Amino acid sequence: MKVRCTNLNVSYPDGAAHVEALRNLSFECGDGEFLSILGPSGCGKTTLLRVLAGLVIADKGRIERFSPPTNGNGRILLIFQEDSLFPWMTVIKNAAFGLEMQAVPKSLRETQAGELLRRFGVAGRENSYPHQLSLGMKQRVAVIRCFLSKPGLMLMDEPFGSLDAQMRSTLQQELLALWDQNRNSVIFVTHDVEEALLLSDRILVLSAQPGTVVGEVHVPLPRPRSAETSLTEEFLQLKRRIVHLLRQQQAPDHVA
Ligand SMILES: Nc1ncnc2c1ncn2[C@@H]1O[C@H](COP(=O)(O)OP(=O)(O)O)[C@@H](O)[C@H]1O
Numbered sequence: 001m002k003v004r005c006t007n008l009n010v011s012y013p014d015g016a017a018h019v020e021a022l023r024n025l026s027f028e029c030g031d032g033e034f035l036s037i038l039g040p041s042g043c044g045k046t047t048l049l050r051v052l053a054g055l056v057i058a059d060k061g062r063i064e065r066f067s068p069p070t071n072g073n074g075r076i077l078l079i080f081q082e083d084s085l086f087p088w089m090t091v092i093k094n095a096a097f098g099l100e101m102q103a104v105p106k107s108l109r110e111t112q113a114g115e116l117l118r119r120f121g122v123a124g125r126e127n128s129y130p131h132q133l134s135l136g137m138k139q140r141v142a143v144i145r146c147f148l149s150k151p152g153l154m155l156m157d158e159p160f161g162s163l164d165a166q167m168r169s170t171l172q173q174e175l176l177a178l179w180d181q182n183r184n185s186v187i188f189v190t191h192d193v194e195e196a197l198l199l200s201d202r203i204l205v206l207s208a209q210p211g212t213v214v215g216e217v218h219v220p221l222p223r224p225r226s227a228e229t230s231l232t233e234e235f236l237q238l239k240r241r242i243v244h245l246l247r248q249q250q251a252p253d254h255v256a
């Protein structure tokens with residue numbers, strides 16, 4: 001699914017006043033593109049995903065979605081930083097939930113979900129509940145559920161933000177492998193410049209609040225990418241450019 005946002009303005013009520021979260025934000029995400037969003041804390045990244053998911057209404061501006069007739073569908077799914085799963089459902093039911101919504105028969109959907117759970121190291125936990133899993137496992141189940149639903153657009157809000165470095169690296173590789181099979185559009189919010197570079201086709205940098213796009217970096221690194229990719233000179237050059245852009249976005253009292 002291709003998405004185009006034009007001059008989005010979003011504010012939240014705050015007593016008699018309002019908090020301006022996004023101002024004149026415009027960008028496009030191509031069909032099948034992996035687009036990452038980087039920006040200082042509080043600049044409106046989560047707000048942007050909520051607007052795209054239809055959970056928050058923009059004050060002004062336009063969002064257009066274009067689903068290609070061949071591989072496209074209009075489904076948009078959002079994965080939160082934590083707790084995207086239904087606490088009252090077992091792991092297998094959570095993983096297969098999107099398929100259940102699409103009326104896929106129980107045996108087929110549980111076979112498909114079970115295969116992915118095994119592939120991603122969650123075998124044997126099918127009948128556990130989310131609170132019995134580690135955060136890393138919960139995020140795997142959330143990612144599996146999302147991919148099984150085959151959305152046209154996946155919105156991910158710092159999904160690996162609270163994991164340790166090794167777990168994050170494993171899940172990044174798993175995410176890339178799944179995305180490579182499906183090639184749905186992804187808009188991925190992260191704090192982590194290396195994560196954005198490893199995953200994305202293109203990266204947008206937002207200004208401090210109210211957020212607007214202040215930089216765009218194409219990532220022409222060949223795929224498949226691995227941990228080795230982050231040691232190449234090309235990677236480091238891109239990283240320097242992005243870090244420089246981000247430094248310029250800090251509020252004055254954050255500048256050393
Ligand atoms: N529900 C809300 N009510 C009032 N203000 C909010 C609400 N959600 C977010 N904000 C404010 O909007 C701004 C952007 O928030 P957010 O989108 O969460 O930023 P980010 O995800 O980049 O950290 C922040 O100043 C935040 O305090």
Ligand SMILES: [Mg+2]
Binds near residue numbers: 045047157
């Ligand atoms: Mg956020």
